[in-house]
Amino acid sequence: MMTPNKRKNDTLASICAVIENQERFLLTSHARPDGDAIGSQLAMAFALKQLNKQVRIINCDPTPDLYRTFPGVQDIEISATAKGNFDALVVMECSNLSRPGLQELQGNYTINIDHHLGNENYGDINWIDETAAACGEMVFDLIRFLGITITHDIATHLYLATLTDTGSFHYGNITARTFEMCRQLVEAGVNPSSIARKIFDSGTRGRLKLVGAILNKMDLEASDRLAVIYLNDEIMNDTGGSEDDLEGLVNIPLSAEVVQAVAFFKDFKGQPLRVSLRSKGDIDVRAIAVTYGGGGHANAAGFTSDVPIEAVRKTLISKITATLDNNSPDS
Structure with missing residues (x-):
């Protein structure tokens, strides 16, 4: 062999x-x-x-x-x-x-x-x-x-x-x-x-305002273990941010000890919905991304979708929550 x-x-x-x-x-x-x-x-x-x-x-x-x-x-x-x-x-x-x-x-x-x-x-x-x-x-x-x-x-x-x-x-x-x-x-x-x-230390003013706006609208799900963040045309225009300012933003909520996974929805007019997933430890977000036609790594994955954001959000939160529960020390 x-x-x-x-x-x-x-x-x-x-x-x-x-x-x-x-x-x-x-x-x-x-x-x-x-x-x-x-x-x-x-x-x-x-x-x-x-x-x-x-x-x-x-x-x-x-x-x-x-x-x-x-x-x-x-x-x-x-x-x-x-x-x-x-x-x-x-x-x-x-x-x-x-x-x-x-x-x-x-x-x-x-x-x-x-x-x-x-x-x-x-x-x-x-x-x-x-x-x-x-x-x-x-x-x-x-x-x-x-x-x-x-x-x-x-x-x-x-x-x-x-x-x-x-x-x-x-x-x-x-x-x-x-x-x-x-x-x-x-x-x-x-x-x-x-x-x-x-x-990591050469961001723009727009990026700084973008971070604030995204974190201000963040939702915490699954007993605060899942952070869900959003970006759309309105937020981008209000902050003066750009696509170049998005690098690494998805990782920020993982700095909180309780947060084990992040879902970042990028919903721009005229474009497919883009979703980035991040996680810690044994939480495999790639396996979840694959169910939506995406891929990546166990702790860093993503996918695109033509389905409206609310429908994707509902099913995705359910799947990530199930994965978090299955990896809980008490499971």
């Missing part, structure tokens, strides 16, 4: 063979990119450029303001189509080829790199590592396998990816492997406190 390490090394060898034998690469990730998507793409791009490869990054949505000062972000193209000529497509953090939101992705030689449960294995090479703390952790392994030097720019983006996708080292799948990688990134010149300040 093939061991996990043997399977991983065989997959990495296959990816490296493609990289060595091809010249033109297109990198992409999911719509509304987060820190892991941006960091993983740019770390991979800097690594490929060390090998004198031609690299383009195309995303369907702009990079959030929070990350625009990081190196290489200005080179990311925004388009609805994966246009141009390239030898291989590298898709990161996407369970299927619809997640990037780009047209004309099908039919290309595809390397699929993901750390989420439920990946559809749509690539010619599929590297799925559900034990990784972030996609950036996988990119680090690939870069080391390629024998590429971890430069300051590469290290910066790998640390960005890991710091954000673990919720500042709050979520599951953080292992000795994660901290060994971070140790090497610091050795390569990363300043952890500087990056943390850029991400």
Whole structure:
């Protein structure tokens, strides 16, 4: 029987063979990119450029303001189509080829790199590592396998990816492997406190007012174990906030000891309802998101829905409450 390490090394060898034998690469990730998507793409791009490869990054949505000062972000193209000529497509953090939101992705030689449960294995090479703390952790392994030097720019983006996708080292799948990688990134010149300040202490006035408005309208359900927060056009307009200000807001109610799970409803006119879920410990919100066609991690998941918010709210609160009850020490 093939061991996990043997399977991983065989997959990495296959990816490296493609990289060595091809010249033109297109990198992409999911719509509304987060820190892991941006960091993983740019770390991979800097690594490929060390090998004198031609690299383009195309995303369907702009990079959030929070990350625009990081190196290489200005080179990311925004388009609805994966246009141009390239030898291989590298898709990161996407369970299927619809997640990037780009047209004309099908039919290309595809390397699929993901750390989420439920990946559809749509690539010619599929590297799925559900034990990784972030996609950036996988990119680090690939870069080391390629024998590429971890430069300051590469290290910066790998640390960005890991710091954000673990919720500042709050979520599951953080292992000795994660901290060994971070140790090497610091050795390569990363300043952890500087990056943390850029991400967590550089918010706008609109974000500050947005936090106040959202918490003011928060509902506590299931004996205060579930926090339900809302955002709509009215709140956004009243506070002067923007989509870029939403990063990390869903985690704020978890700072209360009693709160074990959070449901964040984003209900904007002309758009599907978006729901983000977060939790602590053994509360598996991914299993709940899957019932609505979504996915993610056990402690960080989400989904979209065309059903009116009140209907989704009722069933979702019921499902999360049942999960909380089943994980209660008294159950």
